Amino acid sequence: PQGATVGEFAELLGVNSSEIIKKLFMLGQVLTVTQTMTDELIELIADDMGRKVRVVSPEEEYAVVYNDTEADLKPRPPVVTVMGHVDHGKTSLLDAIRHTGVAAGEAGGITQHIGASVVNINGRQITFIDTPGHEAFTAMRARGAQVTDVIVLVVAADDGVMPQTIEAINHAKAAKVPIVVAVNKIDKPGAQPDRVRQELVEYGVIPEEWGGQNMFVNVSAKQKLGIDDLLETIILQADVLELKANPDALASGFVIEANLDKGRGPVATVLVQRGTLKPGDAVVAGTSHGRVRALVNPRGEHAKEARPSDPVEILGLSSVPTAGDEFRVFEDERDARKLAEERALRARLAAQEAKSHMSLDDLFNRI
Ligand code: GTP
Numbered sequence: 508p509q510g511a512t513v514g515e516f517a518e519l520l521g522v523n524s525s526e527i528i529k530k531l532f533m534l535g536q537v538l539t540v541t542q543t544m545t546d547e548l549i550e551l552i553a554d555d556m557g558r559k560v561r562v563v564s565p566e567e568e569y570a571v572v573y574n575d576t577e578a579d580l581k582p583r584p585p586v587v588t589v590m591g592h593v594d595h596g597k598t599s600l601l602d603a604i605r606h607t608g609v610a611a612g613e614a615g616g617i618t619q620h621i622g623a624s625v626v627n628i629n630g631r632q633i634t635f636i637d638t639p640g641h642e643a644f645t646a647m648r649a650r651g652a653q654v655t656d657v658i659v660l661v662v663a664a665d666d667g668v669m670p671q672t673i674e675a676i677n678h679a680k681a682a683k684v685p686i687v688v689a690v691n692k693i694d695k696p697g698a699q700p701d702r703v704r705q706e707l708v709e710y711g712v713i714p715e716e717w718g719g720q721n722m723f724v725n726v727s728a729k730q731k732l733g734i735d736d737l738l739e740t741i742i743l744q745a746d747v748l749e750l751k752a753n754p755d756a757l758a759s760g761f762v763i764e765a766n767l768d769k770g771r772g773p774v775a776t777v778l779v780q781r782g783t784l785k786p787g788d789a790v791v792a793g794t795s796h797g798r799v800r801a802l803v804n805p806r807g808e809h810a811k812e813a814r815p816s817d818p819v820e821i822l823g824l825s826s827v828p829t830a831g832d833e834f835r836v837f838e839d840e841r842d843a844r845k846l847a848e849e850r851a852l853r854a855r856l857a858a859q860e861a862k863s864h865m866s867l868d869d870l871f872n873r874i
């Protein structure tokens with residue numbers, strides 16, 4: 508990367524640019540506000556001002572290796588994403604699942620205050636991610652993150668395989684995530700659940716009873732048929748995966764969604780993947796950072812902690828992160844801020860680079 512301008516760097520550190528110019532001058536560098544500083548100068552000046560800034564590549568940053576031993580790893584609940592073609596009944600199915608959970612009298616059941624919900628089936632938790640932004644998922648996958656453990660592919664029995672069905676299959680394959688097929692709307696007169704099975708064979712999604720790898724369940728979200736069967740199937744599929752994570756570590760995971768709440772400020776819904784997140788933790792999420800002021804669970808209650816596979820809202824961030832951003836807790840709040848600043852700097856550099864390319868193109872266009 509080609510450094511940031513003096514002005515941008517000053518803004519990042521929250522100081523006056525004249526202060527930076529002075530320090531540069533003392534190093535024998537005469538630069539104006541709009542001139543670009545090299546990475547070395549950035550790190551040098553930041554260091555001189557008691558701030559550790561290191562310009563790192565995204566590859567370097569995300570190549571964090573967590574050395575969890577087998578003994579550190581504890582079973583964790585599955586994270587399930589519901590996907591499928593428009594109007595095939597994804598939301599209805601989640602509603603039916605929620606209803607079942609509540610009706611079963613399980614502690615908490617599920618609710619959907621946030622973009623994720625938690626169901627308890629006979630003491631077993633399943634975390635559902637609702638209608639995820641495809642962009643967020645693509646961003647997470649690009650960073651090698653596995654967010655979902657199981658994909659529930661909803662296919663309407665009266666409509667069959669459609670473009671977004673195929674898209675979801677491709678997504679699952681790219682992410683190497685097993686697919687459980689929910690053949691929905693079986694109550695409809697034109698329903699042909701076996702035809703759905705036949706159609707899916709072409710895309711490599713083959714029922715177990717036909718010698719394939721995929722579990723299929725016939726359901727009607729509307730009439731609440733087959734819902735328990737579907738939940739049991741999801742648990743069965745999850746058990747095969749032997750999902751584990753280290754809960755005794757500083758938390759990390761991904762931002763599922765985020766927004767600016769009028770009363771509460773920036774709110775990020777995150778999925779904890781490793782460690783345990785607690786109020787008071789120093790956290791960085793994308794280019795945002797801060798101390799966790801409060802955690803809010805999917806039931807809308809304040810939570811004392813969030814463990815692996817738990818979705819939770821974080822309050823107390825400096826700004827609104829982007830869905831798909833990584834979040835991470837640091838022992839020291841200064842480290843969280845440092846990483847946020849590095850990421851912000853990198854984002855600016857990328858934007859600046861794009862801009863300079865553009866003006867060059869403009870120039871050539873004019874010649
Ligand atoms: P998008 O979010 O727009 O992609 O749709 P969706 O997949 O979430 O579908 P949604 O749950 O909104 O359902 C679409 C329509 O299908 C609604 O009118 C539902 O009432 C209807 N529907 C959903 N499930 C069933 C079912 O099992 N049987 C019948 N007969 N209708 C259903």
Ligand code: MG
Pocket residue numbers: 597598599638
């Ligand atoms: Mg929907």
